[in-house]
Amino acid sequence: MAGSKYDQLDIQRAIAEGEADSHLKHTSTYGNKNGAVPNFLRMVILDVISDPGTLDDAKLSHYEHNLKVANIKYAGVAPRNSIIARRVMGGDAGASEKVLVLYPFFPPHMSLPAKVGEHVWAMFEHPDAKVNDIGYWFCRIVEPHFVEDVNHTHSNRQFDPSFAPGIAAVFSGKDDAKYEFSNGAVDSKDGERYVVAGTATIPGDEKSYETLLKDSDASKLTKYESVPRYRKRPADIAFEGSNNTLIVLGTDRTGPIADYDADPDKGKIPKPVKDDLADDGIGVIDLVAGRGQTETTGGKSQKNKLKRKELGKSKKDLAEKEGDVDFKNDRSRILIAQKTKVDKNFGLDTVVTAHTLLAPPPVKDASGEGAIVIKTDKIRLVARHDVVILVSGATESDDNGNVKDPGVDVSKCASIILKANGDIIFTPSDTGLIRLGGADAALSPLCTTVSRVPGMPGVPKTGLPPPPPIVSSMGGATGAKEAFGDLNGTFATRVLLK
Numbered sequence: 001m002a003g004s005k006y007d008q009l010d011i012q013r014a015i016a017e018g019e020a021d022s023h024l025k026h027t028s029t030y031g032n033k034n035g036a037v038p039n040f041l042r043m044v045i046l047d048v049i050s051d052p053g054t055l056d057d058a059k060l061s062h063y064e065h066n067l068k069v070a071n072i073k074y075a076g077v078a079p080r081n082s083i084i085a086r087r088v089m090g091g092d093a094g095a096s097e098k099v100l101v102l103y104p105f106f107p108p109h110m111s112l113p114a115k116v117g118e119h120v121w122a123m124f125e126h127p128d129a130k131v132n133d134i135g136y137w138f139c140r141i142v143e144p145h146f147v148e149d150v151n152h153t154h155s156n157r158q159f160d161p162s163f164a165p166g167i168a169a170v171f172s173g174k175d176d177a178k179y180e181f182s183n184g185a186v187d188s189k190d191g192e193r194y195v196v197a198g199t200a201t202i203p204g205d206e207k208s209y210e211t212l213l214k215d216s217d218a219s220k221l222t223k224y225e226s227v228p229r230y231r232k233r234p235a236d237i238a239f240e241g242s243n244n245t246l247i248v249l250g251t252d253r254t255g256p257i258a259d260y261d262a263d264p265d266k267g268k269i270p271k272p273v274k275d276d277l278a279d280d281g282i283g284v285i286d287l288v289a290g291r292g293q294t295e296t297t298g299g300k301s302q303k304n305k306l307k308r309k310e311l312g313k314s315k316k317d318l319a320e321k322e323g324d325v326d327f328k329n330d331r332s333r334i335l336i337a338q339k340t341k342v343d344k345n346f347g348l349d350t351v352v353t354a355h356t357l358l359a360p361p362p363v364k365d366a367s368g369e370g371a372i373v374i375k376t377d378k379i380r381l382v383a384r385h386d387v388v389i390l391v392s393g394a395t396e397s398d399d400n401g402n403v404k405d406p407g408v409d410v411s412k413c414a415s416i417i418l419k420a421n422g423d424i425i426f427t428p429s430d431t432g433l434i435r436l437g438g439a440d441a442a443l444s445p446l447c448t449t450v451s452r453v454p455g456m457p458g459v460p461k462t463g464l465p466p467p468p469p470i471v472s473s474m475g476g477a478t479g480a481k482e483a484f485g486d487l488n489g490t491f492a493t494r495v496l497l498k
Contacts, residue, residue: 042141043122044202046099047084048114048218049075063101070098074134079103081111083137088119088201095203105136112139113242116216117181117209119143119155146177146313151227151242154209156201159185162193163314177314179304181209213306224308226301228292228323231257245289252282252340252368256324282368283338290331296321297329332376342371354439387418393429428494437498445497446489 046067049055060076063069067084075084081104087097102122106112114120114137124135140153146164147157157163162178180186183206184199195206202208213219223243232238236250258270292298299322300312311317327333327346343349381387392405393412411430418424426434435441 040121040123040138041093042088042119043085043100043102043137044088044119045083045085045114045116045218046212047116047216048221049078049082049084049101050080050218050221052078052080068099069101071100071134074101074103080108081114083114083120085120085122085137086202089203090199090201100135102135102137105138114218115140115152115222115242116218117212118153146315148229149227149311149313150229150240151310152222152224154181156182156184156186156209159199161186161188177302177312177317179302179310181213181305182206183208210306224306224310226299226309226311228297228299228311230291230323233257244291246286246291248284248286250284250286252284252337253286253325254327254345256321281339284340285336286325287334287336288330288332291323291326293329293331294326297324297326299323327375330375333373335371335373335375337371337373339368340371341368342373346373346375383418385420388415389417390415434495435498436495441496441498443497444491444493445495447492448489 055076055078060072063075063084064072069075069084078101083102083104084099085102086099087093089095089097104111104114105123119141121138121141122135123138124133126133141155142148143153143155144158144164147153147155160178160180160182162176178186178193182195183204184195184201186193187196188194200206200208202212204211225243227242227244230238230240230246230248232248233250233253236248238250239247260268260270263269296319299319300317301309302312302317304310343352390408391414392408393414413427414429414432415427416425417427428434
């Protein structure tokens with residue numbers, strides 16, 4: 001027995017059995033004239049409204065009379081990251097398609113890239129009213145791998161044979177991609193390339209995309225450059241910017257996505273990921289700007305027809321280690337690791353061992369430990385009040401390798417404090433020493449008593465002259481205040497020099 005038009009189980013059954021079209025056209029209230037639900041449309045970005053404050057009368061008049069925006073009433077109140085777009089020509093979309101203002105589908109909490117000339121998915125609440133109503137754009141359309149580029153993707157290249165040559169062309173050395181911005185599918189005859197008639201995706205001539213990329217307001221705010229591709233592991237979450245910035249929520253990783261074994265039937269088979277650590281507890285947040293600083297990891301850069309750099313995408317440009325993690329050469333990184341071999345991975349183990357006195361650190365790096373690493377060319381820490389660097393003195397780990405936090409015990413802590421009044425305070429633990437010059441520093445400095453120096457912080461301005469210089473006599477003792485007084489100074493008891 002058929003359910004009512006509100007029967008969710010009946011609707012689910014219709015979808016599962018492939019009867020959705022015939023079912024929904026009788027039950028849908030908000031579909032188009034055929035009863036179909038709203039669908040996605042491929043649209044091309046003509047401009048981007050990055051700053052609504054620029055939408056004065058002159059700009060709105062330009063949109064209405066020059067770009068011919070049909071739903072201009074929505075432009076004046078458009079939120080940031082709205083776009084001016086038109087439907088891509090082809091199929092049932094022709095040159096008569098209207099130019100529209102599209103609001104971003106996602107709220108400003110998550111604002112996605114919008115770049116002129118790229119194709120995006122758009123949808124309207126009511127398809128029949130799309131010319132007069134407001135639509136929403138979702139995101140850029142993902143294209144084949146030989147077209148995809150996080151910096152800028154020209155969708156029409158998927159119809160350019162120079163980007164997907166046959167095997168014969170590759171082996172004969174004719175794998176020569178043409179980094180152009182054609183308005184339609186490309187073919188060649190007698191060595192001459194041309195745009196196939198009737199394949200244009202936007203109105204105008206074959207240089208229409210080039211004109212957009214050179215003259216539009218949004219293109220003047222976009223930095224075009226070569227950005228290496230990042231290959232993530234299946235369970236990772238990766239957020240990649242358009243200009244070589246990346247945030248990965250994944251696992252401990254020091255290089256390629258995986259090591260592989262060869263299989264005659266299945267090709268490359270990835271080996272299980274271990275990274276010499278435990279099978280679990282190795283979650284990592286990796287924030288990096290400036291990957292691919294070497295020829296091995298940077299990929300091959302190409303100059304396109306607009307004299308701009310972009311990543312090479314033809315088969316001959318593919319590099320095995322392009323975009324891989326490179327702790328040594330990647331420009332700037334903040335790594336937050338649940339467990340990792342931090343000193344080994346960043347090449348610090350030799351330095352740490354050389355500066356460790358008598359014994360290795362209590363928590364061995366070889367077993368992996370929690371770590372936060374900041375690596376870049378220059379580091380600036382700026383505090384409006386004070387800076388505290390403190391080591392709490394944890395020495396034990398549980399069965400899972402987690403360091404037991406003993407809490408803050410002043411007698412066991414070592415700290416450096418930069419105070420708002422300008423003081424810099426170095427404080428060792430009760431059993432520790434301040435060693436200047438190296439772990440083997442063993443010379444006790446001879447000091448003049450501070451209390452004799454008027455004007456020092458905390459010392460009254462008595463007007464007394466500074467203390468006399470420390471002197472010594474041949475064969476005589478120095479620093480023995482009890483016997484000789486301040487004349488011979490006092491040895492420091494907590495500071496050693498090298």
